[in-house]
Amino acid sequence: MNIYEMNEVRYHIRMKKKSRQLLYVDRLALNxxxxxxxxxxxxxxxxxxxxxxxxxxxPTSGTITYRGQQIYPGTVSLATRRKMATxxxxxxxxxTSVYHNIAVGLKLRNVSRxxxxxxxxxxxEMFNIAHLAKQHxxxxxxxxxxxxxxxxxxxxxxxxLFLDEPFxxxxxxxxxxxxxxxxxxxxxxxxxxxxxxxxxxxxxQMADRLIVLMNGRITQEGQAEQVIRDPNEQAQPFLNxxxxxxxx
Amino acid sequence: MELVWEGFKKALEMIMTGxxxxxxxxxxxxxxxxxxxxxxxxxxxxxxVILGLTTFPGRKLIVTIINIGMGLPPxxxxxxxxxxxxxxxxxxxxxxxxxxxxxxxxxxxxxxxxIIGLTTSAFQQIDHRLRMQIKALGASRWQSVLILLKESxxxxxxxIMAGLGRVLAEVxxxxxxxxxxxxxxxxxxxxxVMEVSKGNFDIAIALSFILMALxxxxxxxxxxxxxxxxxx
Numbered sequence: 001m002n003i004y005e006m007n008e009v010r011y012h013i014r015m016k017k018k019s020r021q022l023l024y025v026d027r028l029a030l031n032x033x034x035x036x037x038x039x040x041x042x043x044x045x046x047x048x049x050x051x052x053x054x055x056x057x058x059p060t061s062g063t064i065t066y067r068g069q070q071i072y073p074g075t076v077s078l079a080t081r082r083k084m085a086t087x088x089x090x091x092x093x094x095x096t097s098v099y100h101n102i103a104v105g106l107k108l109r110n111v112s113r114x115x116x117x118x119x120x121x122x123x124x125e126m127f128n129i130a131h132l133a134k135q136h137x138x139x140x141x142x143x144x145x146x147x148x149x150x151x152x153x154x155x156x157x158x159x160x161l162f163l164d165e166p167f168x169x170x171x172x173x174x175x176x177x178x179x180x181x182x183x184x185x186x187x188x189x190x191x192x193x194x195x196x197x198x199x200x201x202x203x204x205q206m207a208d209r210l211i212v213l214m215n216g217r218i219t220q221e222g223q224a225e226q227v228i229r230d231p232n233e234q235a236q237p238f239l240n241x242x243x244x245x246x247x248x
Numbered sequence: 249m250e251l252v253w254e255g256f257k258k259a260l261e262m263i264m265t266g267x268x269x270x271x272x273x274x275x276x277x278x279x280x281x282x283x284x285x286x287x288x289x290x291x292x293x294x295x296x297v298i299l300g301l302t303t304f305p306g307r308k309l310i311v312t313i314i315n316i317g318m319g320l321p322p323x324x325x326x327x328x329x330x331x332x333x334x335x336x337x338x339x340x341x342x343x344x345x346x347x348x349x350x351x352x353x354x355x356x357x358x359x360x361x362x363i364i365g366l367t368t369s370a371f372q373q374i375d376h377r378l379r380m381q382i383k384a385l386g387a388s389r390w391q392s393v394l395i396l397l398k399e400s401x402x403x404x405x406x407x408i409m410a411g412l413g414r415v416l417a418e419v420x421x422x423x424x425x426x427x428x429x430x431x432x433x434x435x436x437x438x439x440x441v442m443e444v445s446k447g448n449f450d451i452a453i454a455l456s457f458i459l460m461a462l463x464x465x466x467x468x469x470x471x472x473x474x475x476x477x478x479x480x
Contacts, residue, residue, distance in 0.1 A: 078388055086384035105385040
């Protein structure tokens with residue numbers, strides 16, 4: 001069952017009185033509990049797609065439907081935005097302790113202190129960072145910071161989770177360890193996820209379904225294994241570069 | 249050196265004996281400076297937040313004017329306030345010239361641009377990705393501003409300290425709009441100028457010690473507030 005759908009969505013930016021199209025999506029649907037991977041080279045429009053889907057950027061035209069309700073065109077309500085959570089490439093933690101960083105979204109939603117404590121504790125344990133609760137966020141390593149960032153998003157129990165290259169700033173062993181934990185959490189909680197990456201190795205491990213984005217347009221869509229095995233003509237130049245890495 | 253020592257002893261003597269005039273001058277200095285700073289904070293921080301977070305036509309011009317205002321000579325501020333409050337001026341009927349209110353108005357004029365300017369630059373320096381992350385966490389517009397204020401608290405407290413420092417050190421405007429009237433508008437800086445002109449250097453030095461002690465105490469408290477809970 002699809003819970004989120006975009007049709008004919010365009011996103012333009014204005015540069016010196018000229019309008020430039022960064023994204024055009026004829027149709028894209030996100031199914032309940034799936035992990036949809038988005039891959040493409042730098043500048044393909046992956047992050048723009050994620051921001052538009054996460055309701056952090058307003059499209060220029062098109063329609064967006066969430067759980068059967070049209071949310072664009074129209075004013076996106078705070079309640080709808082609060083059904084979603086996003087983790088970016090940089091952890092972007094606040095100048096406070098790990099505990100308060102993870103609790104911030106719950107505080108914004110006026111969740112009771114008791115419930116905040118229980119949920120934060122549970123998610124710190126899920127990401128193996130409970131021992132860091134009182135530590136200041138700015139003293140953490142890159143891997144620890146990204147764990148806090150993921151816990152901060154998942155503690156909100158989002159209907160859809162958006163991940164914008166969350167492992168790209170991490171070294172290989174840290175990335176593998178965190179990815180393993182995250183896959184386990186996402187499967188266990190059956191969280192619908194959009195996962196953006198330029199790394200086919202990450203996508204292969206994480207995604208059920210895959211779309212290839214080139215120059216702001218979807219050039220291929222299908223089951224992750226099948227797209228990787230048999231890329232179409234437009235996706236080939238980018239995906240073939242990764243083939244050797246995958247064989248190794 | 250002997251003069252400084254004499255001044256220091258005089259300051260202690262005036263404080264210890266509870267000289268009523270000195271107490272009044274010190275209290276008035278504290279009252280007008282704190283009121284002027286408070287007004288500047290109440291007006292300046294929201295304006296700085298708006299200028300730092302939004303873009304609109306004419307914004308650059310406003311920021312330029314604010315930046316020029318940060319270096320506004322106090323006597324010029326004093327002149328403008330005098331012209332406004334003068335008997336035939338637009339606010340002349342309120343008879344505010346040569347009152348503590350006039351001093352507060354002049355001091356707001358010199359400290360407000362500092363607080364707006366420094367708050368604006370503090371907010372402009374915030375990583376735009378952090379703003380997006382806060383939005384992504386489900387913050388409303390007001391909640392976002394509150395979180396960003398908390399994130400910028402060190403820079404904002406520095407702006408308040410700079411504004412307060414300017415107000416405490418200012419003499420030209422207070423002299424012009426207050427008139428240094430004994431028991432009415434005499435504050436520490438204007439009293440110092442008067443004592444120097446009379447050749448009473450020991451009293452002037454004593455007043456300077458009291459003023460420095462006040463500035464030190466307030467800045468110490470604000471710095472403690474700024475750095476106190478910072479663990480990194």
